[in-house]
Amino acid sequence: MISHYPNKEAALLPILHLAQKEQGFISASTEKQVAKILEISPAKVHEVVTFYTMYNRKPVGKYHIQVCANLSCSLLGAGSLIEYLGGKLGIQPGETTEDDRFTLTLVQCLGACEQAPCFMINFDYYGDLDETKIDEILDKLE
């Protein structure tokens, strides 16, 4: 990974992605470890982790549901689907269910506007959502 770049620091985003894939989130100790590997200051790692929205700074559920709340999705009912999801899971956006299965997050445009309203669960996209489809998708998860 580091070999793709002329200097080590450039591998910071990919390494953080890798760390998050392994651990689910980026902890303070991970930040320090990454800083050591790349020979940069922990502060530099921290400022990057806090800048990008995809790095979780606390653990998330097994299924991280990220719902688009941007324009095309909102035009087609994202608002009421977000309420429905929150009600179904018993959590507010930004929260995780008690059994650590689901985290619900509102995000900006996911680039799947032709399938609005849409969300992603971990890295899988689901589109043309309605309440029935959401029920089906969640039922199929382990």
Next chain:
Amino acid sequence: MSEKQLSKLFGLENSHQIDVYIEQDGYRAVKKALSELTPETILDLVKAANLRGRGGAGFPAGIKWGFVPKGVDKPKYLCVNADEGEPGTIKDRYLMTNVPHLLLEGIIITCYCVGIHVAYIYIRGEYEMVAQRLEQAIAEAHAQGYLGNNILESGFDLEVYVHRGAGAYICGEETALLESLEGKRGNPRLKPPFPASIGLFQCPTVINNVETLANVPSIILKGAGWFCQQGLPKDGGTRLFGVSGMVQKPGVYELPTGSNLRDLIFQHAGGMKEGKRLKAVIPGGMSSPVLKADEIDIPLDGDSLMEAKSMLGSGAVIVIDEETSMLDVLKIITDFYSHESCGQCTPCRVGNPWIRKIVHRLCQGIGGPDDIDNVRRLADNIMGKTLCPLGDAAAMPILSLTEKFREELITSLNERRQES
């Protein structure tokens, strides 16, 4: 008559695999470029074709490539902008998913032309599945000798790497993209120096959008004259328009530049959803100024939309119906820019959240018509006063919406005031 170039293989089974792609005449442009054409000839071709950038700014690609200094004792880089964060924009995802090898062809020819040996595809982190597909395509191209050392015995070497972003709209701005690729926060750089002379790792760098590069192979095969005949003479080729919102058939449509916006919505995208009437259209991604229903009889090219005080941007058309409140649309726009400001320039960092606060209050029925003037004043104080175009991108839709829909905004405010 124009032909589909970019989307002709969309829908063909396994079009992303190199064997299928080659069966459909794929990699012919790379073969022709590397065996028959010199870098200078290619540059002249792309300049003559006047291939304008498809990412948003519309800058001619050939001129951009020409800015890269010659004889510099430093490596040069190509960064492919696949960040696709402009709300409404979906086209690059279609290209990379369906025809990743078309993008690779464009990359190989561009790098050969400019003398580049390392290219990075900076893709938004959410597109993980697309990134994996690109990596698979790169591995296939390597195995068949289209990437790596001594490509097709030409003596030309090239490596392509996929680099994932991590969720930041600002990284679609070219200098923020460079910062991000270097492992930093995506804070845009002051220009000049321009990336062509001092870019990635302080080296000369070309940054092009995915769709821009995907147009290069057909220019090589069919010539600049042919390209100019597709679409308009000064703004040639076809474009991938992404249509979303209240239409029957949202999706990606490839049409010549200069096609009519009304036709795109009412013919290609099937018109409005049943029982819905058109109120407004955002023609080029969220940052483009909104058009009213009676303003959409307009050619889809950069100059025509600029005349209409909007912009073609990334060709992302968002269709809004009569029942949708423009106050709610304004709220979503201000939420977005307030969230995505990188925080570097004060007018954008402070102005956008301030506007957002006022608009949120208006949505709750709190405030008066003079708050719309306050919003406009604040937006006007962001416009043109920031390092990068995000400031303008935020101000433009806010200014146009509050101007064109002022009466409606006041009516909505009054209704909500009575409700609350």
